Amino acid sequence: MIIVRLALDVPLYRLFDYRIEDDPRLRPGLRARAPFGTREKIGVIVEVVAQSELPPEQLKTARLVEDDDLPPLPPDFFQLCEFASQYYQAPPGEVILQALPPGLKKIRVVKRRKKRRKEAAAPVAPDLPSLTGGQSAALNILRLDRGYAPFLLHGVTGSGKTEVYLRLIDTVLRAGKQALLLAPEINLTPQLEARLAQRFPDIAVAMLHSELTEAAREHAWRAAFSGAARIVVGTRLAVFTPLPQPGLIIVDEEHDPSYKQQDGMRYSARDLAIFRARLSHLPIVLGSATPSLESWSHALHGRYTLARLPERAVSDARLPAVRVLDIRRQKLTEGLSEPLLVALRQRLAAKEQSLIFLNRRGFAPVLACPACGWVSRCPRCAVNRVLHLADRRLRCHHCGLESHIPKTCPTCGNADLHPFGRGTQRLEVRLAELLPEARILRVDRDSAKSRKHWEAMLGEIQSGAADILVGTQMLAKGHDFPRLTLVGVIGADAALFAADWRAPERLFAQLMQVAGRAGRADLPGEVIIQSEYPQHPLYQALIRQDYPGYAETLLAERRAAGFPPYAYQAILRAEACDMMTALAFLQQAAALPCVADYSDVVVYDPVPMRLSRMMNQERAQLLLESASRPQLQAFLAVWRAALESLPRKHRLRWHLEVDPVDC
């Protein structure tokens, strides 16, 4: 009998020792069926161990998953998981198991899939678009033959980053290797998929994201792992996909907050991709029009090699003209100024498309009673419920709680309830009244509920079946709308003075992106941003479309304030039924003896979180900061062990987050 240590999908994700019969196939990385409690579970063999701390009579017996042609998970998979486990303070078992497609963790009858050949539609060698001078210059910099090499590809919107990716992937394929391409959102993968299929018609592409059915996801994962798929495209979870012949990693829109996993193990897929590239001696290309300040500062300091695409790819296509319209002296109609309405009418007459960007969905952010002051609070969260007139609901955007819209005030019976503020639905309704001849399409998470809806909408937009798009940031990212020539931005000022110090960085990226939708083909684009603060440096930089200049301003502010990337942070968050319990736990955590041993780590006072109540849980947090990442890491390892031994009040939950993106 041999003893193996298994990662099992059970609470707390501890590793468990089991006996197993000797077998010539036996090695770490294989899966085993293991009795656990009254049930059987599928686990991953992490280690074959000489001895267990448990007495032999307590060891139960596991057996290898039979009928499985899956080779063992490779050592670099475990190394990546081990790094993630240490860095993000998550149990190794949790990292390993969340890295696998759900289908592989289930007990079931193995049904062999018929090998489906991708019907190689007549292998027409696609005509390669000729490269722009900028693309050629960038490709000369992006050398793939030097082992680990991190690159930052800074390309303005419409500069043809994707073409650069395709050329790099082509090089990798010719060398007989695989390429891993990460995209921030599922919404962006269909377009990538189509472009890859067109460019590489004979190459199998594996798509990996959470909206796939379990079977499809497992199939794609297996294709990547077996090497059958030479190109792997996926959202953040794809960063863990084991590849037998990796040759390149690309992280598109590397600044996007979606790369950060916000529950379970909280990791940054972009940062793990960099670690993975280093581990496997791979080149890695981070691409963005507005890189994260972290990556930008790495490039400035020479840790990443910078390649730039400063101009738009289509000859004659210019960057759009950006105008910030001072609305302090404007009469607004439902938030729309007269100059913006005039511009909309011009586009209508010219049969061109317009986009109004308002990053708030729903009809109005709150319903209120002017008689007694009642507002549509969420009973479970510290926020208001949003009025959705399209389906006549009040809905909490944080916990999802919804109800009918009350006919009268629940407190005083007043029948005259008012919606306050403005969301995309309200704007859509009002635009339809103001411009009755326009075909208006609202694009937000309510109207594009599934990938199917979303693809149908994209088709509608691209075919020109809509004149005016009203949308949230869903519309801002990565899509080419050839007839779109006007972008109007309303309601952006709120983010200028948000409590979150990262808000300006995000707003700038978002506005650059949405502005980039205008004038992509041969039609010139115009962007009108309505603001009460037209002189704000953020807007001034937008007018110049000067990312480097604005990044310099923000980096100087961060340096002065001692914020990332000039400091490293972690956050301990606690949730409990009442705030006192949550704060008291954090207080205890801050007073643990080991805190005094790490003078380079600053532990701040516990405070209620900005969203202090969610799903009936009161939430508080404790910020930690250090100028030294190794110091912070060393401290976290010791501290976390101490935290686990703290007595815990009933139903208190806590988690640690390293490199938090909102705090």
Ligand SMILES: [Zn+2]
């Ligand atoms: Zn009332």
Ligand SMILES: [Zn+2]
């Ligand atoms: Zn709620």
